[in-house]
Ligand SMILES: NC(=O)C1=CN([C@@H]2O[C@H](COP(=O)(O)OP(=O)(O)OC[C@H]3O[C@@H](n4cnc5c(N)ncnc54)[C@H](OP(=O)(O)O)[C@@H]3O)[C@@H](O)[C@H]2O)C=CC1
């Protein structure tokens with residue numbers, strides 16, 4: 001297949017490398033246009049890949065059979081809208097990111113949209129992307145016209161297993177959102193690794209009560225116990241991780257809070273539910289972002305809200 005990967009960061013580079021390895025024709029798409037992008041990946045098995053791929057080629061884009069979007073949630077809608085006119089109308093767009101809400105922002109896009117969530121872990125270490133742990137990528141339709149695209153899961157599975165197709169991704173997406181609503185802002189508040197959150201069980205419990213209520217009103221078959229047990233299991237299985245939000249705050253980057261807790265709060269408001277503990281954490285993270293944004297502008301540096 002001819003595949004363009006939009007966003008060549010941690011996830012983007014492991015996908016570029018894996019798809020190329022399977023014989024697919026791939027190009028990267030960078031924010032600042034360049035004819036080449038370099039992929040430097042250390043695999044889970046320690047094997048390294050150093051390769052250059054074509055980048056930002058509009059002719060390649062016009063012939064692409066898949067646009068794989070591996071951007072942060074807040075980068076997605078503007079970047080996809082900028083490319084949609086160059087992309088064939090039938091070319092599926094797969095959005096792979098944490099958080100929810102980007103589909104609502106892409107309502108006018110003509111191409112079939114798919115969404116995905118992943119438990120793979122990859123991080124940047126200097127100029128290299130380290131694929132820290134294998135995981136599962138769950139994908140499913142984001143618009144009705146992508147419901148018949150389940151064969152994509154098999155193609156992607158051969159490149160970077162596991163990939164599972166879901167006719168209805170909402171359940172998996174909400175579970176992942178619940179995990180991110182608890183772990184990400186709490187690790188910012190306590191400035192700790194995921195595993196250290198087990199010392200804050202009562203706070204986790206209050207957050208899970210609120211989240212379970214919103215999920216139930218959104219039509220999800222769940223309960224407080226089920227959300228709590230799932231969140232605790234992920235805390236244990238990712239105990240050594242520093243969450244992506246904590247890393248973003250440490251690096252003074254914009255976080256994905258608007259698409260994680262922000263999305264939960266928007267759905268809670270629509271359902272008439274109050275979520276005081278989630279709201280407090282949302283405000284806490286927003287305040288931290290605003291403070292360093294103000295500091296950057298104060299010392300004459302450009303803001304990070306590009
Ligand atoms: N890394 C991981 O292990 C996991 C990540 N995720 C989720 O996947 C998503 C992607 O994460 P990750 O790969 O880590 O993020 P990265 O920040 O590493 O990658 C995003 C890349 O997109 C680039 N970019 C930004 N804006 C544009 C644009 N307009 N056009 C083209 N490229 C652009 C960035 O470049 P620049 O820096 O120059 O702006 C950056 O290289 C996030 O939602 C994350 O939460 C989920 C599970 C695991």
Ligand SMILES: CC(C)(CO)C(=O)C(=O)O
Nearest residue numbers: 183238241242243244245
């Ligand atoms: C699951 C978790 C919390 C793992 O760290 C994650 O997705 C993140 O850090 O964004």
